[in-house]
Amino acid sequence: MPSASDVASHSTPASCWVIIAGNAYDVTTFIDVHPGGRDAIMRYAGKDATEDYESIHAPSLLKDYADKVINLGLVEGLSFPTQGGPTSQHLRPGASGSYDSPSPIPTPGSFLPLNACKSLEDFERSSQTTLSAKAAAYFNSGAESLSTLHGNRKAWANIRFCPRVLRDVTRVDMTCSIMGSDSTMPVFIAPAAAARLAHPDAELGFARGAARMGVVQCVCTYASVKPQDIMDCFQTDPWKRGGALTFQLYVPQQKERASQLIQMAKDAGFRALVVTVDSPVIGKRDDDDRFKALADSKVLEQEVHRLPPLPGQEAETLRGVHCPALIWDDLHWIRAEWGDNPIILKGIQTAEDALKATMFPVDGIYLSNHGGRQLDYAPNAVEVLLEIRQKHPEVFDKLEIYADGGVMRGTDVVKALCLGARGVGLGRGFLYPLASHGTDGVLRAIQILSDEIQTTMRLLGVTKLSQLDGSYITYGDGGLSPNTKSSQSKL
Ligand code: HEM
């Protein structure tokens, strides 16, 4: 049985041990292949990494990597925290971190009680007082100059409505099908990693929201709760009234791991596979990287004499988490492994790729620039929807089209539908309510969006989603090209 001082004596890259949940692990051969980067582990070399590890990773992950992360057994005389409990990472209302929020978008405000949160922006401001400094850096950050991050929000504001009056709008129906499952509204919870960083309810808060409000949640590869536990929580929720869970797949560097993930998702009963294709490498997020660098200053002191890799030769390790060799033809084996349930490609960013997707065995595409976190100056979903309408309108009839990025209001959702999207995902729009109020925040956020979408529909003079088309909006000075909204569905 190793002691804490045994662990402390293994604190260099040549021999690195860490403690997680009371067990010592030898991670020496894992440091250089750790998907979250070398420094993330070296920060805890010889120390207890439980709090940071559990805020980001599902506990089962360590077993999956047993060949590289070697369990040396329980550490002598150590009492350890239970996974899932609140930690100092989750600062309570009013106790904001000492590090200023790096992204200019969220303005730190005061903590707002649940009943005072009237919009998703209220949750956003409130959450900046409850997020730890580390979590704020992770959730708020975007790629490089933040141009795409800011552009996402502005894009929706550039669209104006053309409302019709004197129509009977007593009853409004928002029900629809999202990725093959019934949904009470055209909104779903986008995949966002490491939700435990936001709140101890983590992805379970989203699962309860999906089950109780009848919407779809997309669970991500890097969920901080085991996917099977999220599914169990969803299915056994005592207040469940509908909803469905889909699984977001990042194809890992070793493709065989993708097969294991697909099999797990099938066995657990996820209804659709959302394959993220915009991340052959992780985007360069300066605010997040800077925050980590400040936390890593001790690690850097130890390694200051190492020469940086030669330009061009760092490619294998630089930002490498996913399979950079994934190509269109891989969709055939992914389809063969997954079976007949819907496959959606997440991260399509041009009309050209939207058209190409119609030639592969997928059911839908999901227009997304990853919340401005991947390629800086990437187009936003509004621009891509307009480009598809202009260049390849037939795509709307062949594939279901989903969209996300900067959506914070029901009006944004309705605008996306007028442009031809079937449903709209929210990443931060649900992360912030979770961070601010846990499960209750997620429920309230869904309720707010429902109210906003119905109000917008009534004020536009429509009562069914199928009535929304290009005639209800204008974009810029030129107006829109003729309505080409999908008339038939593949799902
Ligand atoms: C062995 C103990 C481990 C420790 C101490 C550890 C620690 C960390 C920390 C602190 C981060 C946050 C990044 C940062 O702040 O710089 C991180 C990120 C990450 N870790 Fe680990 N980790 C461990 C094992 C694993 C394993 C087995 C995997 C398997 C896939 C993994 C996958 C990831 C990924 C994908 C991220 C990036 C998450 C994101 O940015 O979305 N880690 N890790």
Ligand SMILES: Cc1cc2nc3c(=O)[nH]c(=O)nc-3n(C[C@H](O)[C@H](O)[C@H](O)COP(=O)(O)O)c2cc1C
């Ligand atoms: C903190 C955070 C983590 C994310 N993690 C993932 C992920 O693991 N997989 C993925 O496909 N997309 C991920 N995304 C992107 C979201 O699925 C979605 O595309 C994006 O958040 C939409 O933009 P919005 O945050 O402005 O709504 C993440 C986004 C955020 C903000």
